[in-house]
Amino acid sequence: MDIVRAAETFATWTQTHPQDFGEWETDYEEWPATYACARDLVGERPFTRWSDVEKASFLYLLARDNEVEDLADLLSEHPATLAGVAEHVCAAPESAEPDARWQIAAYLPAVGADAIPLLLTLLTDDDEYVRRRALLSLGALGVPAAEGCAVAAWESGLEYQRIAALHVLHQIESLESPQLERSTKPAPATG
Template sequence: MTDEPSKQFGIAETRLVEAVTAFRNWADCYPVNQRSGEWECDYDEWRSITSAFAAFLDSSDPELWNASTTEMLLYILARDNEMEMLKRELITRPGYLLALARAALHSTERDARWQLADALGSVELTAGEVEPLLAQLFHDGDEYVSRRALLALARRRSNEAEPLAVRAWCTEHEYQRMAALEALSACRSPLLQSYLDLAESDGRQYLVNFANELRSKQACEENE
Protein backbone atom coordinates (compact mmCIF):
# COMPACT_ATOMS: atom_id res chain seq x y z
CA MET A 1 0.00 0.00 0.00
CA THR A 2 1.36 3.42 -0.97
CA ASP A 3 1.25 6.31 1.48
CA GLU A 4 -1.95 7.88 0.08
CA PRO A 5 -4.14 4.71 0.11
CA SER A 6 -2.70 3.84 3.52
CA LYS A 7 -3.66 7.27 4.81
CA GLN A 8 -7.18 6.92 3.38
CA PHE A 9 -7.52 3.52 4.99
CA GLY A 10 -6.45 4.90 8.36
CA ILE A 11 -8.93 7.77 8.15
CA ALA A 12 -11.78 5.45 7.10
CA GLU A 13 -10.94 2.96 9.84
CA THR A 14 -10.89 5.68 12.49
CA ARG A 15 -14.23 7.01 11.27
CA LEU A 16 -15.81 3.55 11.41
CA VAL A 17 -14.40 2.83 14.87
CA GLU A 18 -15.85 6.12 16.11
CA ALA A 19 -19.26 5.34 14.58
CA VAL A 20 -19.36 1.84 16.04
CA THR A 21 -18.13 3.05 19.43
CA ALA A 22 -20.88 5.67 19.51
CA PHE A 23 -23.43 2.92 18.84
CA ARG A 24 -21.93 0.71 21.57
CA ASN A 25 -22.13 3.56 24.06
CA TRP A 26 -25.77 4.16 23.14
CA ALA A 27 -26.58 0.43 23.33
CA ASP A 28 -24.93 0.12 26.74
CA CYS A 29 -27.39 2.70 28.06
CA TYR A 30 -30.44 1.04 26.51
CA PRO A 31 -32.54 -0.69 29.19
CA VAL A 32 -31.92 -4.44 28.99
CA ASN A 33 -35.57 -5.25 29.73
CA GLN A 34 -36.60 -3.25 26.65
CA ARG A 35 -34.23 -4.96 24.21
CA SER A 36 -36.68 -6.90 22.13
CA GLY A 37 -37.73 -6.92 18.51
CA GLU A 38 -36.28 -3.99 16.58
CA TRP A 39 -34.71 -2.09 19.47
CA GLU A 40 -31.51 -1.32 17.56
CA CYS A 41 -33.60 0.66 15.06
CA ASP A 42 -34.15 3.29 17.73
CA TYR A 43 -30.58 4.49 17.19
CA ASP A 44 -30.63 7.79 15.27
CA GLU A 45 -27.24 7.57 13.57
CA TRP A 46 -27.55 4.49 11.34
CA ARG A 47 -26.93 6.60 8.24
CA SER A 48 -23.60 7.69 9.69
CA ILE A 49 -22.70 4.07 10.44
CA THR A 50 -23.67 2.97 6.93
CA SER A 51 -21.64 5.77 5.36
CA ALA A 52 -18.60 4.94 7.49
CA PHE A 53 -18.99 1.22 6.80
CA ALA A 54 -19.13 1.77 3.02
CA ALA A 55 -16.19 4.18 3.08
CA PHE A 56 -14.14 1.71 5.09
CA LEU A 57 -14.81 -1.11 2.61
CA ASP A 58 -13.91 1.13 -0.32
CA SER A 59 -10.60 2.17 1.22
CA SER A 60 -9.51 -1.23 2.53
CA ASP A 61 -8.49 -4.68 1.44
CA PRO A 62 -9.77 -7.71 3.39
CA GLU A 63 -6.19 -8.94 3.63
CA LEU A 64 -5.50 -5.93 5.86
CA TRP A 65 -8.26 -6.74 8.33
CA ASN A 66 -6.99 -7.94 11.67
CA ALA A 67 -9.05 -9.89 14.20
CA SER A 68 -10.23 -6.71 15.93
CA THR A 69 -11.38 -5.15 12.66
CA THR A 70 -13.23 -8.27 11.59
CA GLU A 71 -14.92 -8.55 14.98
CA MET A 72 -16.06 -4.92 14.70
CA LEU A 73 -17.49 -5.46 11.21
CA LEU A 74 -19.39 -8.56 12.32
CA TYR A 75 -20.62 -6.84 15.48
CA ILE A 76 -22.14 -3.86 13.69
CA LEU A 77 -23.53 -6.01 10.86
CA ALA A 78 -25.29 -8.15 13.48
CA ARG A 79 -26.83 -5.08 15.12
CA ASP A 80 -28.26 -4.00 11.75
CA ASN A 81 -30.44 -7.11 11.50
CA GLU A 82 -33.75 -5.37 10.74
CA MET A 83 -32.96 -2.64 8.21
CA GLU A 84 -30.09 -4.67 6.69
CA MET A 85 -28.43 -1.59 5.20
CA LEU A 86 -24.91 -2.91 5.82
CA LYS A 87 -25.79 -6.20 4.16
CA ARG A 88 -26.79 -4.29 1.03
CA GLU A 89 -23.43 -2.51 1.04
CA LEU A 90 -21.69 -5.89 1.15
CA ILE A 91 -23.80 -7.29 -1.70
CA THR A 92 -22.51 -4.50 -3.95
CA ARG A 93 -18.95 -5.55 -3.02
CA PRO A 94 -18.94 -9.36 -3.44
CA GLY A 95 -15.27 -9.83 -2.63
CA TYR A 96 -15.69 -8.16 0.74
CA LEU A 97 -18.86 -10.12 1.39
CA LEU A 98 -17.01 -13.34 0.69
CA ALA A 99 -14.13 -12.41 3.00
CA LEU A 100 -16.44 -11.46 5.85
CA ALA A 101 -18.55 -14.60 5.40
CA ARG A 102 -15.43 -16.74 5.71
CA ALA A 103 -14.47 -14.89 8.87
CA ALA A 104 -17.99 -15.30 10.27
CA LEU A 105 -17.99 -19.09 10.21
CA HIS A 106 -16.67 -19.23 13.77
CA SER A 107 -18.19 -15.97 14.99
CA THR A 108 -20.63 -15.80 17.88
CA GLU A 109 -22.61 -13.13 15.99
CA ARG A 110 -25.60 -15.18 14.86
CA ASP A 111 -27.35 -12.17 13.30
CA ALA A 112 -24.28 -11.55 11.16
CA ARG A 113 -24.04 -15.19 10.05
CA TRP A 114 -27.60 -15.43 8.76
CA GLN A 115 -27.37 -12.11 6.92
CA LEU A 116 -24.14 -13.18 5.26
CA ALA A 117 -25.67 -16.52 4.29
CA ASP A 118 -28.65 -14.74 2.77
CA ALA A 119 -26.44 -12.24 0.94
CA LEU A 120 -24.34 -15.01 -0.61
CA GLY A 121 -27.45 -16.20 -2.40
CA SER A 122 -27.72 -12.86 -4.22
CA VAL A 123 -24.26 -12.19 -5.65
CA GLU A 124 -22.61 -13.16 -8.90
CA LEU A 125 -19.71 -15.19 -7.57
CA THR A 126 -18.73 -18.63 -8.79
CA ALA A 127 -20.25 -21.74 -7.26
CA GLY A 128 -16.80 -22.80 -6.08
CA GLU A 129 -16.40 -19.57 -4.12
CA VAL A 130 -19.84 -19.41 -2.56
CA GLU A 131 -21.41 -22.84 -2.23
CA PRO A 132 -18.86 -24.46 0.10
CA LEU A 133 -19.37 -21.52 2.47
CA LEU A 134 -23.14 -21.86 2.30
CA ALA A 135 -22.87 -25.60 2.91
CA GLN A 136 -20.87 -24.88 6.06
CA LEU A 137 -23.43 -22.32 7.16
CA PHE A 138 -26.18 -24.88 6.54
CA HIS A 139 -24.52 -27.01 9.22
CA ASP A 140 -24.44 -24.03 11.61
CA GLY A 141 -25.61 -24.79 15.14
CA ASP A 142 -28.26 -22.08 14.88
CA GLU A 143 -31.45 -23.23 13.15
CA TYR A 144 -32.18 -19.86 11.53
CA VAL A 145 -28.67 -19.53 10.08
CA SER A 146 -28.99 -23.04 8.69
CA ARG A 147 -32.35 -22.25 7.15
CA ARG A 148 -31.16 -19.06 5.45
CA ALA A 149 -28.13 -20.86 4.04
CA LEU A 150 -30.36 -23.54 2.53
CA LEU A 151 -32.62 -20.96 0.92
CA ALA A 152 -29.60 -19.09 -0.46
CA LEU A 153 -28.33 -22.30 -2.06
CA ALA A 154 -31.76 -22.87 -3.57
CA ARG A 155 -31.84 -19.35 -5.06
CA ARG A 156 -28.53 -20.12 -6.71
CA ARG A 157 -30.02 -23.39 -8.09
CA SER A 158 -27.10 -25.19 -6.47
CA ASN A 159 -26.74 -28.94 -6.84
CA GLU A 160 -26.35 -28.96 -3.07
CA ALA A 161 -29.84 -27.56 -2.47
CA GLU A 162 -31.83 -30.75 -3.03
CA PRO A 163 -29.82 -33.13 -0.80
CA LEU A 164 -29.55 -30.50 1.93
CA ALA A 165 -33.30 -29.86 1.72
CA VAL A 166 -33.83 -33.55 2.38
CA ARG A 167 -31.52 -33.30 5.40
CA ALA A 168 -33.44 -30.26 6.63
CA TRP A 169 -36.67 -32.22 6.32
CA CYS A 170 -35.24 -35.07 8.36
CA THR A 171 -34.65 -32.76 11.33
CA GLU A 172 -38.46 -32.80 11.85
CA HIS A 173 -38.28 -29.10 12.81
CA GLU A 174 -41.36 -27.37 11.38
CA TYR A 175 -39.53 -24.32 10.02
CA GLN A 176 -36.74 -26.48 8.63
CA ARG A 177 -39.38 -28.50 6.81
CA MET A 178 -40.93 -25.32 5.43
CA ALA A 179 -37.49 -24.22 4.21
CA ALA A 180 -36.98 -27.65 2.65
CA LEU A 181 -40.22 -27.25 0.67
CA GLU A 182 -39.25 -23.75 -0.42
CA ALA A 183 -35.81 -24.93 -1.48
CA LEU A 184 -37.21 -27.86 -3.46
CA SER A 185 -39.64 -25.50 -5.15
CA ALA A 186 -36.96 -22.89 -5.96
CA CYS A 187 -34.65 -25.45 -7.55
CA ARG A 188 -37.57 -27.15 -9.33
CA SER A 189 -36.80 -30.50 -7.77
CA PRO A 190 -38.80 -33.54 -8.90
CA LEU A 191 -38.99 -34.42 -5.19
CA LEU A 192 -41.25 -31.48 -4.42
CA GLN A 193 -44.57 -33.23 -5.01
CA SER A 194 -43.79 -36.12 -2.70
CA TYR A 195 -42.64 -33.73 0.04
CA LEU A 196 -45.78 -31.64 -0.33
CA ASP A 197 -47.71 -34.83 0.36
CA LEU A 198 -45.50 -35.54 3.38
CA ALA A 199 -46.24 -32.03 4.65
CA GLU A 200 -49.96 -32.79 4.54
CA SER A 201 -49.31 -35.94 6.56
CA ASP A 202 -47.20 -34.01 9.07
CA GLY A 203 -50.28 -31.98 9.98
CA ARG A 204 -48.68 -28.98 11.68
CA GLN A 205 -50.57 -25.81 10.81
CA TYR A 206 -47.81 -23.57 9.44
CA LEU A 207 -46.27 -26.39 7.44
CA VAL A 208 -49.58 -27.50 5.95
CA ASN A 209 -50.54 -23.91 5.08
CA PHE A 210 -47.17 -23.34 3.43
CA ALA A 211 -47.48 -26.57 1.44
CA ASN A 212 -50.91 -25.45 0.24
CA GLU A 213 -49.47 -22.09 -0.83
CA LEU A 214 -46.81 -23.87 -2.86
CA ARG A 215 -49.42 -26.11 -4.46
CA SER A 216 -51.44 -23.04 -5.47
CA LYS A 217 -48.34 -21.37 -6.87
CA GLN A 218 -47.50 -24.53 -8.77
CA ALA A 219 -51.02 -24.68 -10.24
CA CYS A 220 -50.87 -21.04 -11.34
CA GLU A 221 -47.52 -21.59 -13.08
CA GLU A 222 -48.85 -24.64 -14.90
CA ASN A 223 -51.87 -22.67 -16.15
CA GLU A 224 -49.83 -19.76 -17.50
Protein backbone atom coordinates in the same frame (compact mmCIF):
# COMPACT_ATOMS: atom_id res chain seq x y z
CA MET B 1 -15.20 8.52 12.60
CA ASP B 2 -14.03 5.03 11.59
CA ILE B 3 -15.77 1.66 11.95
CA VAL B 4 -14.11 0.93 15.31
CA ARG B 5 -15.28 4.23 16.78
CA ALA B 6 -18.74 3.68 15.23
CA ALA B 7 -19.01 0.32 17.02
CA GLU B 8 -17.82 1.83 20.30
CA THR B 9 -20.36 4.66 19.99
CA PHE B 10 -23.16 2.18 19.34
CA ALA B 11 -22.09 0.02 22.29
CA THR B 12 -22.09 3.08 24.55
CA TRP B 13 -25.58 4.02 23.34
CA THR B 14 -26.88 0.51 24.17
CA GLN B 15 -25.98 1.04 27.84
CA THR B 16 -28.65 3.74 28.18
CA HIS B 17 -31.26 2.62 25.66
CA PRO B 18 -34.03 0.20 26.63
CA GLN B 19 -33.84 -3.10 24.79
CA ASP B 20 -37.35 -4.23 25.55
CA PHE B 21 -38.62 -4.86 22.01
CA GLY B 22 -37.27 -6.75 19.01
CA GLU B 23 -36.31 -3.78 16.85
CA TRP B 24 -34.72 -1.61 19.53
CA GLU B 25 -31.56 -1.09 17.41
CA THR B 26 -33.56 0.88 14.84
CA ASP B 27 -33.93 3.71 17.38
CA TYR B 28 -30.25 4.52 17.03
CA GLU B 29 -29.99 7.97 15.47
CA GLU B 30 -26.38 7.56 14.34
CA TRP B 31 -27.02 4.81 11.75
CA PRO B 32 -26.36 7.19 8.79
CA ALA B 33 -22.89 8.02 10.15
CA THR B 34 -22.29 4.34 10.90
CA TYR B 35 -23.24 3.36 7.35
CA ALA B 36 -20.89 6.04 6.01
CA CYS B 37 -18.01 4.56 8.04
CA ALA B 38 -18.82 1.11 6.72
CA ARG B 39 -18.98 2.35 3.12
CA ASP B 40 -15.60 3.99 3.55
CA LEU B 41 -14.05 0.84 4.98
CA VAL B 42 -15.53 -1.49 2.36
CA GLY B 43 -14.66 0.90 -0.46
CA GLU B 44 -11.09 1.66 0.66
CA ARG B 45 -9.55 -1.72 1.47
CA PRO B 46 -10.10 -5.40 0.74
CA PHE B 47 -11.21 -7.48 3.70
CA THR B 48 -7.78 -9.14 3.92
CA ARG B 49 -6.32 -5.77 4.89
CA TRP B 50 -8.81 -5.02 7.66
CA SER B 51 -7.40 -5.19 11.18
CA ASP B 52 -8.83 -7.72 13.64
CA VAL B 53 -10.55 -4.91 15.54
CA GLU B 54 -12.08 -3.57 12.31
CA LYS B 55 -13.40 -7.04 11.49
CA ALA B 56 -14.86 -7.44 14.97
CA SER B 57 -16.39 -3.96 14.88
CA PHE B 58 -17.97 -4.50 11.47
CA LEU B 59 -19.41 -7.88 12.50
CA TYR B 60 -20.78 -6.39 15.73
CA LEU B 61 -22.53 -3.63 13.78
CA LEU B 62 -23.76 -6.10 11.15
CA ALA B 63 -25.46 -8.09 13.91
CA ARG B 64 -27.05 -4.91 15.31
CA ASP B 65 -28.32 -3.94 11.81
CA ASN B 66 -30.34 -7.16 11.52
CA GLU B 67 -33.68 -5.41 11.02
CA VAL B 68 -32.71 -2.97 8.27
CA GLU B 69 -29.86 -5.02 6.72
CA ASP B 70 -28.15 -2.01 5.11
CA LEU B 71 -24.69 -3.33 6.05
CA ALA B 72 -25.48 -6.74 4.54
CA ASP B 73 -26.75 -5.00 1.42
CA LEU B 74 -23.50 -3.01 1.28
CA LEU B 75 -21.55 -6.27 1.43
CA SER B 76 -23.59 -7.70 -1.44
CA GLU B 77 -22.48 -4.73 -3.56
CA HIS B 78 -18.87 -5.82 -2.91
CA PRO B 79 -18.86 -9.61 -3.53
CA ALA B 80 -15.13 -10.04 -2.86
CA THR B 81 -15.51 -8.39 0.55
CA LEU B 82 -18.64 -10.42 1.28
CA ALA B 83 -16.73 -13.60 0.41
CA GLY B 84 -13.87 -12.54 2.69
CA VAL B 85 -16.24 -11.82 5.57
CA ALA B 86 -17.97 -15.17 5.01
CA GLU B 87 -14.67 -17.08 4.90
CA HIS B 88 -13.62 -15.41 8.14
CA VAL B 89 -16.91 -16.27 9.84
CA CYS B 90 -16.94 -19.84 8.51
CA ALA B 91 -13.42 -20.38 9.83
CA ALA B 92 -14.31 -18.89 13.22
CA PRO B 93 -18.10 -18.88 13.78
CA GLU B 94 -17.59 -17.51 17.29
CA SER B 95 -16.28 -14.30 15.69
CA ALA B 96 -19.81 -13.26 14.76
CA GLU B 97 -23.18 -13.40 16.45
CA PRO B 98 -25.98 -15.41 14.82
CA ASP B 99 -27.60 -12.13 13.69
CA ALA B 100 -24.49 -11.42 11.60
CA ARG B 101 -24.07 -15.02 10.39
CA TRP B 102 -27.63 -15.35 9.05
CA GLN B 103 -27.27 -12.12 7.10
CA ILE B 104 -24.02 -13.37 5.59
CA ALA B 105 -25.79 -16.59 4.60
CA ALA B 106 -28.73 -14.67 3.14
CA TYR B 107 -26.60 -12.35 1.03
CA LEU B 108 -23.98 -14.86 -0.14
CA PRO B 109 -25.73 -15.55 -3.47
CA ALA B 110 -24.25 -12.19 -4.58
CA VAL B 111 -20.87 -13.97 -4.65
CA GLY B 112 -22.09 -16.53 -7.20
CA ALA B 113 -20.79 -20.10 -7.40
CA ASP B 114 -17.91 -19.34 -5.02
CA ALA B 115 -20.53 -19.03 -2.28
CA ILE B 116 -21.43 -22.73 -2.42
CA PRO B 117 -18.72 -24.11 -0.08
CA LEU B 118 -19.34 -21.23 2.33
CA LEU B 119 -23.08 -21.93 2.35
CA LEU B 120 -22.44 -25.63 2.89
CA THR B 121 -20.34 -24.69 5.93
CA LEU B 122 -23.09 -22.38 7.21
CA LEU B 123 -25.55 -25.29 6.86
CA THR B 124 -23.76 -26.85 9.83
CA ASP B 125 -24.01 -23.74 12.02
CA ASP B 126 -25.18 -24.16 15.61
CA ASP B 127 -27.99 -21.66 15.02
CA GLU B 128 -31.12 -22.98 13.30
CA TYR B 129 -31.92 -19.67 11.59
CA VAL B 130 -28.41 -19.44 10.12
CA ARG B 131 -28.83 -22.98 8.73
CA ARG B 132 -32.22 -22.09 7.30
CA ARG B 133 -30.94 -18.95 5.57
CA ALA B 134 -27.99 -20.90 4.13
CA LEU B 135 -30.40 -23.48 2.73
CA LEU B 136 -32.58 -20.78 1.17
CA SER B 137 -29.49 -19.25 -0.43
CA LEU B 138 -28.46 -22.59 -1.91
CA GLY B 139 -31.93 -22.81 -3.40
CA ALA B 140 -31.64 -19.28 -4.79
CA LEU B 141 -28.40 -20.29 -6.49
CA GLY B 142 -30.11 -23.39 -7.90
CA VAL B 143 -27.13 -25.61 -7.19
CA PRO B 144 -27.43 -29.42 -7.39
CA ALA B 145 -26.50 -29.77 -3.70
CA ALA B 146 -29.64 -27.84 -2.75
CA GLU B 147 -31.91 -30.85 -3.19
CA GLY B 148 -30.00 -33.12 -0.83
CA CYS B 149 -29.64 -30.31 1.70
CA ALA B 150 -33.37 -29.61 1.50
CA VAL B 151 -34.20 -33.27 2.05
CA ALA B 152 -31.90 -33.31 5.09
CA ALA B 153 -33.59 -30.18 6.41
CA TRP B 154 -36.97 -31.83 5.92
CA GLU B 155 -35.82 -34.91 7.78
CA SER B 156 -34.70 -32.79 10.73
CA GLY B 157 -38.35 -32.62 11.73
CA LEU B 158 -38.00 -28.94 12.65
CA GLU B 159 -41.00 -26.95 11.45
CA TYR B 160 -39.15 -23.98 9.96
CA GLN B 161 -36.45 -26.19 8.44
CA ARG B 162 -39.25 -28.13 6.75
CA ILE B 163 -40.86 -24.95 5.45
CA ALA B 164 -37.51 -23.83 4.01
CA ALA B 165 -36.96 -27.29 2.53
CA LEU B 166 -40.30 -27.16 0.71
CA HIS B 167 -39.49 -23.69 -0.59
CA VAL B 168 -36.10 -24.79 -1.90
CA LEU B 169 -37.48 -27.96 -3.49
CA HIS B 170 -40.13 -25.89 -5.23
CA GLN B 171 -37.56 -23.30 -6.26
CA ILE B 172 -35.32 -25.86 -7.91
CA GLU B 173 -38.38 -27.62 -9.38
CA SER B 174 -37.76 -30.83 -7.49
CA LEU B 175 -40.97 -31.41 -5.57
CA GLU B 176 -41.05 -34.93 -6.98
CA SER B 177 -38.00 -35.92 -4.95
CA PRO B 178 -38.28 -39.64 -4.13
CA GLN B 179 -36.56 -39.08 -0.79
CA LEU B 180 -39.13 -36.51 0.23
CA GLU B 181 -42.02 -38.60 -1.00
CA ARG B 182 -40.88 -41.49 1.21
CA SER B 183 -40.53 -39.26 4.25
CA THR B 184 -43.94 -37.58 3.84
CA LYS B 185 -46.08 -40.67 3.21
CA PRO B 186 -48.09 -41.78 6.22
CA ALA B 187 -47.03 -45.00 7.82
CA PRO B 188 -49.14 -47.98 6.79
CA ALA B 189 -51.84 -48.93 9.23
CA THR B 190 -51.09 -51.99 11.29
CA GLY B 191 -53.79 -54.25 12.11
